[in-house]
Amino acid sequence: MKINFEDERPIFLQIAEGIEDGILVGAYPEDGQIPSTTEISVTYKINPATALKGVSRLAEEGILYKRRGLGMFVAEGAIRKVKQKRKAAFVDRHVKPLTREAKRLGLTPGETAELIERSFRDEEN
Amino acid sequence: MKKIELKNVSKAFGQVQAVNDVSLTFEPGKIYGLLGRNGAGKSTLLNMMTGRVFPDAGTITVDGESVIENDRAMGKLYLMGERNFYPDGMRIRDAFCWAAKFYPNFDSENANHLAKKFDLNTKRKVKELSTGMSTMFRLSVALSTGAPYIFLDEPVLGLDAVHRDLFYKLLVEQFERHPACYVISTHLIEEVAGLIEEVFIIRAGELLLRESTERLLARGYTVTGPVDAVDAFVEDHPSIGEDQLGGLKSAYILGSLDMSKVPETLEVSKLNLQQLFVQLTKE
Amino acid sequence: MLLRKPVFAYYMKLMLRAMMWFGLVYTAIFLLAGTGLGIAVNIGTITTEGGTFGGMDAMFAVMMFIFCMSDFAAEFHFLFQHGVSRRSAFVGFVFHVLVVTALFAAVLLVSATLFGVIGAWIGVDMATVLFDVFYGSWLEAAGTFIGILLTFLFYWAALFMAGMLGYLLSILLYRLDKFGKILLGAAGVVLVVALPVLNTLTNGRIWQFAVWLGETFFGRGDTPNPLNGIAVFAAGALIALVPSWLLIRRVKLKK
Numbered sequence A: 001m002k003i004n005f006e007d008e009r010p011i012f013l014q015i016a017e018g019i020e021d022g023i024l025v026g027a028y029p030e031d032g033q034i035p036s037t038t039e040i041s042v043t044y045k046i047n048p049a050t051a052l053k054g055v056s057r058l059a060e061e062g063i064l065y066k067r068r069g070l071g072m073f074v075a076e077g078a079i080r081k082v083k084q085k086r087k088a089a090f091v092d093r094h095v096k097p098l099t100r101e102a103k104r105l106g107l108t109p110g111e112t113a114e115l116i117e118r119s120f121r122d123e124e125n
Numbered sequence B: 001m002k003k004i005e006l007k008n009v010s011k012a013f014g015q016v017q018a019v020n021d022v023s024l025t026f027e028p029g030k031i032y033g034l035l036g037r038n039g040a041g042k043s044t045l046l047n048m049m050t051g052r053v054f055p056d057a058g059t060i061t062v063d064g065e066s067v068i069e070n071d072r073a074m075g076k077l078y079l080m081g082e083r084n085f086y087p088d089g090m091r092i093r094d095a096f097c098w099a100a101k102f103y104p105n106f107d108s109e110n111a112n113h114l115a116k117k118f119d120l121n122t123k124r125k126v127k128e129l130s131t132g133m134s135t136m137f138r139l140s141v142a143l144s145t146g147a148p149y150i151f152l153d154e155p156v157l158g159l160d161a162v163h164r165d166l167f168y169k170l171l172v173e174q175f176e177r178h179p180a181c182y183v184i185s186t187h188l189i190e191e192v193a194g195l196i197e198e199v200f201i202i203r204a205g206e207l208l209l210r211e212s213t214e215r216l217l218a219r220g221y222t223v224t225g226p227v228d229a230v231d232a233f234v235e236d237h238p239s240i241g242e243d244q245l246g247g248l249k250s251a252y253i254l255g256s257l258d259m260s261k262v263p264e265t266l267e268v269s270k271l272n273l274q275q276l277f278v279q280l281t282k283e
Numbered sequence C: 001m002l003l004r005k006p007v008f009a010y011y012m013k014l015m016l017r018a019m020m021w022f023g024l025v026y027t028a029i030f031l032l033a034g035t036g037l038g039i040a041v042n043i044g045t046i047t048t049e050g051g052t053f054g055g056m057d058a059m060f061a062v063m064m065f066i067f068c069m070s071d072f073a074a075e076f077h078f079l080f081q082h083g084v085s086r087r088s089a090f091v092g093f094v095f096h097v098l099v100v101t102a103l104f105a106a107v108l109l110v111s112a113t114l115f116g117v118i119g120a121w122i123g124v125d126m127a128t129v130l131f132d133v134f135y136g137s138w139l140e141a142a143g144t145f146i147g148i149l150l151t152f153l154f155y156w157a158a159l160f161m162a163g164m165l166g167y168l169l170s171i172l173l174y175r176l177d178k179f180g181k182i183l184l185g186a187a188g189v190v191l192v193v194a195l196p197v198l199n200t201l202t203n204g205r206i207w208q209f210a211v212w213l214g215e216t217f218f219g220r221g222d223t224p225n226p227l228n229g230i231a232v233f234a235a236g237a238l239i240a241l242v243p244s245w246l247l248i249r250r251v252k253l254k255k
Helices: A011-024 A037-044 A048-060 A078-105 A109-124 B042-049 B092-102 B108-117 B131-142 B161-177 B213-218 B227-236 B273-281 C005-036 C056-068 C072-081 C086-122 C130-141 C144-175 C178-201 C205-218 C226-248
Strands: A064-067 A071-074 B004-013 B016-026 B031-036 B057-062 B077-080 B149-153 B181-185 B198-203 B206-212 B220-226 B239-245 B248-254 B267-270
Touching (some): A011 A078, A011 B213, A037 A048, A048 B161, B004 B042, B016 B042, B016 B206, B031 B042, B042 B077, B042 B181, B092 B131, B092 C005, B108 B161, B131 B149, B131 B161, B198 B213, B206 B213, B206 B273, B213 B220, B213 B273, B227 B248, B239 B273, C005 C056, C005 C086, C056 C086, C056 C144, C072 C086, C086 C226, C130 C226, C144 C178, C144 C226, C178 C205, C205 C226
Parallel strands (some): B149 B181
Antiparallel strands (some): A064 A071, B004 B016, B004 B057, B198 B206, B220 B248, B220 B267
């Protein structure tokens, strides 16, 4: 669990995505509680205000909700929402850098697509 | 409005202008980073803010009152400096007792809790502690004073990686419990980059930069590529520093990044806080 | 808030610890030497028709001077670390010396009386103190209450002045650099060595002058009045206090 300061995403977004990852893999189930901002900020050694910003962002997007006096919980349908979000960002985040590198290496779109397909197959095994 | 305000503060030691016309503001509830190279004037600033050194010019106020020779104002501040001002023969637990007498909001339970976390035997004499243990003892005091403004000058001096890690965690916990104003001055910039909300960079006695960490990190990036391409890019986007390894050049730029303006031959990466600091303050 | 309780408490703790040791050792020496063996112990600095006990008051003054001359840096730095202004450190110090010297003036008074009683009982003159030497005749004429009061004030003022002189010296030593300290030390040595030499050369005129000074301070005539001495000591304390304050108010933190 580490913050990457060289990442172009600000820290609070990295926090938010860390929580989203947790939701996706089932570490934070729907209707379950997520760690408090204190726990998050202590673990990552970051300013609590930053942790709060990340959590608040997810709350605004409806991925988390607050239960008064108890803390933040994963909303129903959060998994679906996170997947949607990631899909929308998939092109900018992963596809564009991939095509940039592919171009640099002189790969054609066809060759690139084949490599992608092979990778899919390998992952399944 | 509760805050510490420095207005046009200057200080010279003989021929050396240690601080030159610096204006700063610190508010409670935030963690600040005061960064600068050795001799840049950070310690002088901290000493002036706590009434230890008198400025030649300018004013320093704590919640509206001048800090100079003012017990009430000085009582709101605590400076953990690099020097150990404890008398020979005083033991850690006595030091805690005295701190409680001078600082009415001192949390003795917390001090002992921190000492335990740092593996300090409170029966030991302060002057007999090693550098690292002395730092940890003074941190235990600093984090327990309950003062609204706490200054930590090189708070991890002599601490190994494990204890540094521990300190940052304890600091966050303490900050949540007691959201005072914390000002950290340190050379280990990357380790505190996530903790500090606002950055002040001091260079040669002057305030070079004052910005929120988030915005500052968003504004720094590196372009790497063939020398010509980099030079062409730098013409429109002035760099704060450059490095060259043969035909490969890197330029460090402070400004908003527009990926569409970056030619394909150039590789872009973000600058972290320490790299930004180095580029901004090196000769 | 001029006097800060923790500052006062801190100084008192230091001072009382030192004074306690001094008191114990000193009393032990005197009880042994003065009574048990009937040995004439003259630790006094003034040899007049004093008794075997003429030195206690002078010793107390010397000790007060020495304790107040202790390491200025250590205490000052400690107070600084705890957010104490220079002014509070100074006021706290002076006030605590006032309290301590009052305490010891009372101790001197009590022990003088005590030893007087013991002495009368054994038949050895144990209790002649400096005060008696100068003001003995006045004491006999004055009432008991006034006598006690003025004796107390006399010792209080004398000890306070001794303390303030020591404090001034400690601050001077803190503020002076190495060169200045050497100069100060040399001046002291020169004084101690040169004065007796000068005295011999001038056929005892230095000593005569000192005696003349002493008599002026303590009062002239057949029945000199202790108010004289009190005033002189109080003035002396003030004369030490003022430069002390001036040296402290903008003092820089030393390395």
